[in-house]
Amino acid sequence: TYNWYDAINGQATPYDDLGHGTHTVGTMVGSEPNGTNQIGVAPGAKWIAVKAFSSAGGTSEDLLKAGEWILAPKDAQGNPHPEKAPDVVNNSWGGASGINEWYRQMVQNWRAADIFPNFSAGNSGPNDGTISAPANYPESFAVGATDINNLLAGFSSRGPGPYGEWKPDISAPGVTIRSSVPGSKYQNMQGTSMAAPAVAGVVALMKQADASLTVDEMETILITSAIPLTDSTYPTSPNYGYGHGLVNAYSAVSAVVNGIGRVQGQVIREGQDTENPTYQHTAPIETFSNMTLPLTVQVQDNVNVRSVELQYRASETAEWQTVAATRTA
Template sequence: MIAAGFRGGADSWYDPWFGTAVPRDLDGHGTHTTATAVGRGGVGVAPDAQWIGCADLARGVANPGYYLDCLQFMFAPFPHGGDAFHGNPNRGADVLTNSWGCSTLEGCRSDTLAAAAHALSIAGIYPVFAAGNTGPDCGSIVDPLANSPDVLTVGAVDRTGAVADFSSRGPVSGVAGKPDVVAPGVNVLSALPGNTYGTLSGTSMATPHVAGVVALMWSANPRLRGDIADTTTLLRTTAKSVRSATCAGPNSTGAGLVDAAAAVTAARIFPRM
C-alpha cells in the first residue's frame, strides 16, 4: 500500500539508528502515517505522490540529534553510507509529515529545533507537525516542533467533528493560532506492516491527512510549490468551522477542519482568488 509510492534510489531512506538501507518499520506507526498521506489501496490522501523517509523514532523515543539528522536528510538527501554534508537539495522533500514531538525527556528545550524549522520554511519545504496528545489541558502544545511558528500544527477531531480529548491545545506563548487546523485523528483506518490494515488514534493520525492535502494543492497548481505562506492561507481560509472544546475558539481547533476539496479548488485558481 505504500511500497509502490516509494521513490527508490540510494538516497530515499535514512536510518540513523541501525543504518538499514531500505525502509523498515518496527512498530507500524510510520507505515500507518505514511499510508494516510500517500498510500494506495483506498487509504491515501495523495496516492500518486512519491515518498522518502527517515527513521527518527526507531524506539518510540529519540533525541535532538536524530531528529536533526532526519530533518537535514529530508532537506538534502544523501546516498546510503554517504556524507550528510554532501546531500543534494534537488532531491529533497516538498512536504514533511511529522508525527512526533521532541520532549524534555528526550533532551529538547522549547526552542531546540527552531532553527531547523525556520531553515526548512525558508527553503520552501512545507513542515506539517502533530500538535501532540497531552490534551485536553489548555496550553498543552509544548513540544518542538508543534510549538513553532514555522510549521503547520495539526490537532485531531473525531467523526462527528468534535475535538479529541487527547488533542493538545493552545495557546502557545508568543505564537498565535496553534493548532493551525484540525483533521481526522480518531480510529483512523490505514495500512500496517505485513500488508494489513488497522485503526489508530492520535494527532499523529491527523497530521498526514493535512500533508497529503498540501501535496494535492501543489500538484493542482505548481505555482504554489514552495510557497509556504500562501499555501497556509489557503488551507486556513477553506477550512470548515468545527465545534470547539476546552480552551475556547482557535486554541482547540485553529482555523477549523481541513477541507481537501475546497483547498484544492482554491489552489487551482490561485492567485486569481
C-alpha cells in the same frame, strides 16, 4: 538512494519495526494498485522517509540528522542533493509543551528551502497550553485531531502556544483512523499523529495543482479554506482547540485551481513603485447555492505584480475570507 535514511541502525532499505510510520505514510499516500482500499489522501504522490525513532524514542542527535537529510538527501557517497528535497515533511512526533527551541532552526531552514513543515499538535489535552514543541514554533504548522463527528478529540493538545500564535493551526481526523501497518495489514490508530499526515496529503494535492506555491501561500489557503469548528468550550472560530477548523481538501485545491472572490491591495517595491495596480474583473451575472464559481481577474502594474489576494464572503453579513490567487499567465 535519495528516498530513505536510517539514523538508528543504518540499514539501506526501508523497514518499520514499530508500525507507527507505516500508518502515517498510508494516510498520506496509501492505495492498493487497482485503486481499491484507498486509505491515502494523495495516493499518486511520491514519498521518502527517515527512520529516527526506536522503541525507546528519538534522540536529539538522530532527529537533527534526520532533519538535515530532509533538507538535502544524500547519495551513496554521502554527497547532499538539495534538489531532491521533498515538498512537505510530516512530523508525527513531538516533546513537551513550552519554549524549547532545540529544533527551531531546522524548521526555519525547511521553510527557507520551500519545504512545508507539518507537525502533529500533541496528545496532552484537554488542558490549555499543551501544544508540544516543535509543533508550537511560529514556523511550524500544527494539526489537532477530531473524531467522526468533527468534535475535538479529548487527547488533542490545545493552545495557546508560547509565542502568542494561534495553535493548533488546523484540525484533521485523528480518532479511529484505519491505515496500513507492516505485513500487508490494516489497523485503527488514534492520535494527532494520525491527523497530521492527512494535512500533508492535502499539501501534496495543492502542489500537484500548482508546483510554484510557496509555504506561506499554502498555509494561507489551508487556513482560509478550512471548515470552522466550534463547541461549548470553544464557541468562536478560530480557537485554541480546533485552530481555524477542519482541513478541507476540495476547497483548498479548488482555491489553487480557480481562485475565488474580489481583489484589493497595493503592490509594493521599496523606492520605486508609487503607482497603484489596476485590475479588471467581471462579476458573474447569476449565482446559486453550491455552484462552482471560477473567477478571473486581470491585474497590471508599472513595476511588477508578485501576488494577488482574493476576498470573498458567503453572504452580505458574513465576514470576508482571504485566499491567495493563482497566477495563470
